[in-house]
Amino acid sequence: MSTTKNDGATSMSVGAKGGKYLTFVLGREEYGLEILKVREIFGVMEITAVPRMPPHVRGVINLRGQVIAVVDLRAKFAMAAAAQTEQTCIIVVEILRDGRKFNTGIIVDKVSEVLSIPSESIEDAPSFGEAVKTDFILGMGKIGHSVKILLDIDKVLSTNEAIALEAVTREAA
Amino acid sequence: MQPVQTDRNETSAAFDAIAELIENVASAVLAADANDLTALATAHSCFQQIANTAAAGLDSVQRPRFEQPAAEAGKLVERLILGEMAEPEAGLRSVTEVTRQLQQMVRDVSAAIAPTVLTPLVAGEAGGVATKSLQANSLEEAKAAITADDAPLALEFISEANAHIEAAEVSLLKLEEAPGDPEAVNAIFRSFHTVKGVAGFLNLKQIGGLAHAAENLLDLARKGKLEIAGGIVDLVLESIDRLKGLLTLLDTAVKTQQPIGAEPRLPDLIHRLHAAAEGKLIAAAPAAASPAGVAGEPTKSAAAPGAGGKAGETSHGDGAIKVSTERLDSLINMVGELVISQSMVSQDVTAVAAGDHRVLRNLAHLGKITRELQDLAMSMRMVPIQGVFQKMARVVRDIGRKAGKEVDFVVVGGETELDRNVVEAIGDPLVHMVRNSVDHGIETPAQRLAAGKTPAGRLELRARHQAGQIIIEIADHGRGLNTERILKKAIESGLVKSTDPLTEQQIFQLIFAAGLSTAEKITDISGRGVGMDVVRKNVEALRGRIDIQSAAGKGTTFSINLPLTLAVIDGMVVRVGSERYIVPITSIEQSIRPLPEQLSTVQGRGELCSVRNRLLPLLRLHKVFNVKPRTENPAESLVVIVQDNQRRCCLLVDELLGQQQVVIKSLGDSIGAVKGVSGGAILGDGSVSVILDVPSLMDLA
Numbered sequence: 001m002s003t004t005k006n007d008g009a010t011s012m013s014v015g016a017k018g019g020k021y022l023t024f025v026l027g028r029e030e031y032g033l034e035i036l037k038v039r040e041i042f043g044v045m046e047i048t049a050v051p052r053m054p055p056h057v058r059g060v061i062n063l064r065g066q067v068i069a070v071v072d073l074r075a076k077f078a079m080a081a082a083a084q085t086e087q088t089c090i091i092v093v094e095i096l097r098d099g100r101k102f103n104t105g106i107i108v109d110k111v112s113e114v115l116s117i118p119s120e121s122i123e124d125a126p127s128f129g130e131a132v133k134t135d136f137i138l139g140m141g142k143i144g145h146s147v148k149i150l151l152d153i154d155k156v157l158s159t160n161e162a163i164a165l166e167a168v169t170r171e172a173a
Numbered sequence: 174m175q176p177v178q179t180d181r182n183e184t185s186a187a188f189d190a191i192a193e194l195i196e197n198v199a200s201a202v203l204a205a206d207a208n209d210l211t212a213l214a215t216a217h218s219c220f221q222q223i224a225n226t227a228a229a230g231l232d233s234v235q236r237p238r239f240e241q242p243a244a245e246a247g248k249l250v251e252r253l254i255l256g257e258m259a260e261p262e263a264g265l266r267s268v269t270e271v272t273r274q275l276q277q278m279v280r281d282v283s284a285a286i287a288p289t290v291l292t293p294l295v296a297g298e299a300g301g302v303a304t305k306s307l308q309a310n311s312l313e314e315a316k317a318a319i320t321a322d323d324a325p326l327a328l329e330f331i332s333e334a335n336a337h338i339e340a341a342e343v344s345l346l347k348l349e350e351a352p353g354d355p356e357a358v359n360a361i362f363r364s365f366h367t368v369k370g371v372a373g374f375l376n377l378k379q380i381g382g383l384a385h386a387a388e389n390l391l392d393l394a395r396k397g398k399l400e401i402a403g404g405i406v407d408l409v410l411e412s413i414d415r416l417k418g419l420l421t422l423l424d425t426a427v428k429t430q431q432p433i434g435a436e437p438r439l440p441d442l443i444h445r446l447h448a449a450a451e452g453k454l455i456a457a458a459p460a461a462a463s464p465a466g467v468a469g470e471p472t473k474s475a476a477a478p479g480a481g482g483k484a485g486e487t488s489h490g491d492g493a494i495k496v497s498t499e500r501l502d503s504l505i506n507m508v509g510e511l512v513i514s515q516s517m518v519s520q521d522v523t524a525v526a527a528g529d530h531r532v533l534r535n536l537a538h539l540g541k542i543t544r545e546l547q548d549l550a551m552s553m554r555m556v557p558i559q560g561v562f563q564k565m566a567r568v569v570r571d572i573g574r575k576a577g578k579e580v581d582f583v584v585v586g587g588e589t590e591l592d593r594n595v596v597e598a599i600g601d602p603l604v605h606m607v608r609n610s611v612d613h614g615i616e617t618p619a620q621r622l623a624a625g626k627t628p629a630g631r632l633e634l635r636a637r638h639q640a641g642q643i644i645i646e647i648a649d650h651g652r653g654l655n656t657e658r659i660l661k662k663a664i665e666s667g668l669v670k671s672t673d674p675l676t677e678q679q680i681f682q683l684i685f686a687a688g689l690s691t692a693e694k695i696t697d698i699s700g701r702g703v704g705m706d707v708v709r710k711n712v713e714a715l716r717g718r719i720d721i722q723s724a725a726g727k728g729t730t731f732s733i734n735l736p737l738t739l740a741v742i743d744g745m746v747v748r749v750g751s752e753r754y755i756v757p758i759t760s761i762e763q764s765i766r767p768l769p770e771q772l773s774t775v776q777g778r779g780e781l782c783s784v785r786n787r788l789l790p791l792l793r794l795h796k797v798f799n800v801k802p803r804t805e806n807p808a809e810s811l812v813v814i815v816q817d818n819q820r821r822c823c824l825l826v827d828e829l830l831g832q833q834q835v836v837i838k839s840l841g842d843s844i845g846a847v848k849g850v851s852g853g854a855i856l857g858d859g860s861v862s863v864i865l866d867v868p869s870l871m872d873l874a
Contacts, residue, residue, distance in 0.1 A: 048861040050840060051798035052847055060840055060853055062861045065506025067838040067853040102842040
């Protein structure tokens with residue numbers, strides 16, 4: 001499908017993607033976040049529900065005097081809810097929206113490790129047809145036999161709707 | 174001696190006419206397209222007039238600069254109008270370009286007039302050269318946007334220059350009170366001098382030029398060769414206003430990375446400043462619609478004996494540093510957290526080390542330090558209201574002069590401190606109220622004398638702390654509110670019925686109603702673009718309230734009650750199911766345990782609760798917020814009656830947990846505005862609770 005011109009553009013944009021990623025588990029898949037986006041990680045604490053919020057916004061927490069929103073990433077990706085375990089974590093990420101920076105928490109099943117993924121191991125997100133948007137995926141990082149879905153967390157959290165991720169995960173698996 | 178100098182007056186009249194014409198062309202051409210015949214016709218006639226005026230009125234140096242380009246541009250426009258151009262758009266572009274160049278030339282020349290007037294010797298020998306180099310410089314400036322590297326420097330300059338200008342303004346008003354005060358003259362001079370210096374450093378020609386001209390004038394005053402009074406004060410005030418305008422232009426330029434916009438009225442002002450330095454007061458050119466232009470009116474407005482007061486003089490080197498509010502806020506956040514941690518640790522340790530006196534003593538000490546630290550952190554946002562009051566002195570002076578009123582303006586309690594956000598937000602409402610008081614409240618000197626009063630009306634601006642609130646009073650000793658007239662207008666506009674029994678207080682409050690214009694009183698000054706209803710809205714947005722006392726013939730006092738800070742509210746913590754919510758105390762009227770007979774259901778309109786023979790809508794919070802309550806039976810729950818602006822409503826909650834002062838936090842940028850919720854707050858145990866927004870909750874009911 002892709003033309004030479006496209007390949008050129010692709011390799012250029014991929015070139016900037018290599019670097020360190022914090023990987024975490026959600027369901028059966030592993031995902032990655034750019035490490036520079038991550039502020040801190042802690043176990044799940046009590047979350048205050050905010051009325052009239054979309055289902056994936058679990059509520060707010062007190063992050064050392066600052067009130068921040070917490071997003072349930074499973075709900076955001078339209079995945080079935082899972083029971084909370086010892087390993088369930090909140091990752092605080094710094095979001096950039098409309099030129100303003102702010103912190104938001106995301107709930108994930110388990111935090112794995114920090115990986116250095118070189119540019120040549122990162123491929124662009126495959127296309128799944130028009131119905132599935134993939135612009136919130138930075139790329140697919142290949143580590144050995146496994147594939148990590150590298151997220152553009154700014155884009156993931158920029159919409160209020162749940163994102164249909166099933167097609168992507170099926171493909172990746 | 175030289176042509177430039179000898180016919181300066183004639184030349185400048187012609188020049189001013191040309192400048193105005195060029196502005197006309199610019200406004201006609203810049204927005205026009207090639208088919209816009211009206212605009213083109215305007216441009217054509219202007220160009221011709223420019224050429225003619227230049228030929229007749231300008232000296233040999235200036236004439237060629239304007240005459241020929243204008244004549245050529247005129248021909249170009251003519252061809253455009255006649256449809257002779259193959260590419261009309263390109264033709265229009267050339268016309269626009271010529272117009273720009275002419276505008277630039279005007280700016281350059283007026284900057285160049287400065288040295289010729291000021292230092293005739295230099296002008297005589299090197300006038301031409303100076304003019305040329307100035308022109309080159311200004312052209313450069315017009316092209317160069319502030320570079321990204323310079324942006325932080327420029328922004329710093331803007332805030333610094335604004336502070337200097339404001340200080341100069343205060344000193345100037347003081348000088349008017351005590352003419353010839355050398356300290357005040359020096360302070361004003363220094364302000365302009367500093368602004369000029371930094372502007373020169375940053376290569377800001379417009380600001381530098383204006384500051385320079387004003388500085389020259391002030392230098393004469395400093396040396397005792399000129400008295401700053403009457404028209405000169407107006408001139409300096411105008412310079413201050415213009416500088417503020419230029420700084421705003423610069424600010425926009427820096428933020429948008431665009432070249433700095435030109436201020437067309439600048440050359441005229443600089444020209445007048447130089448003339449004043451030579452001892453001639455010139456009225457503003459008609460193009461510059463300057464309010465202070467009419468110089469030397471006899472109306473004397475006595476301004477602010479208390480305004481500058483002790484906080485006067487310059488505030489350089491007072492040991493203060495600037496800290497970004499962001500840092501300050503995070504410090505306050507951190508201290509808040511420290512208090513919470515401290516109280517938790519203290520509880521735990523007290524339980525474990527019950528008998529250990531040393532540990533308990535140290536713990537108590539830690540607690541004391543923590544509380545002091547918290548007080549200190551909270552006080553860091555507090556600033557004195559003096560700054561806002563000082564601005565009012567200027568408003569009083571200008572309005573008083575325009576309306577022909579004599580005002581004796583007094584400020585009391587300027588040192589009263591309140592939250593910076595409140596200080597910023599109260600400025601606009603205060604301006605309107607002060608304007609109103611001067612314009613409507615205080616009578617003209619003739620009226621006052623007829624009423625047996627002193628010709629000058631006293632206007633007091635007072636601030637003080639009272640019961641955890643700040644009270645700002647605007648008291649005029651004027652004619653007082655005319656209840657009859659207000660009532661008549663209110664009945665005419667259908668706000669109230671003539672049968673309504675209204676107390677005096679209720680009638681006073683009618684002046685805040687939207688749409689009530691006591692037309693007889695409207696003047697061009699108050700304009701009523703923003704009415705008292707907006708003032709009240711602004712004050713209420715700050716969780717404040719306005720009271721009025723007035724006596725016919727004796728005067729009116731407006732009291733604004735405001736919270737000290739926007740950051741803290743008194744809240745009632747209520748529980749619904751497993752959730753806790755905070756209801757602002759100010760909106761709670763009472764809370765009751767309802768009896769079954771008090772409750773009724775209206776088909777299709779929800780539930781009602783009868784309280785003291787009034788039927789109020791009942792809002793089940795658990796339904797609105799979709800949580801599971803302890804019980805569905807209202808008779809086992811509590812009803813909190815809340816009010817907002819005459820509206821009332823009952824909130825059904827499980828129980829009241831107690832009253833608490835909480836710090837308001839935004840719910841995080843990612844959540845944004847939520848209906849029924851005004852923010853979050855961190856409770857004593859460190860958990861977050863949601864603060865209810867009563868007005869929007871009522872909309873949900």
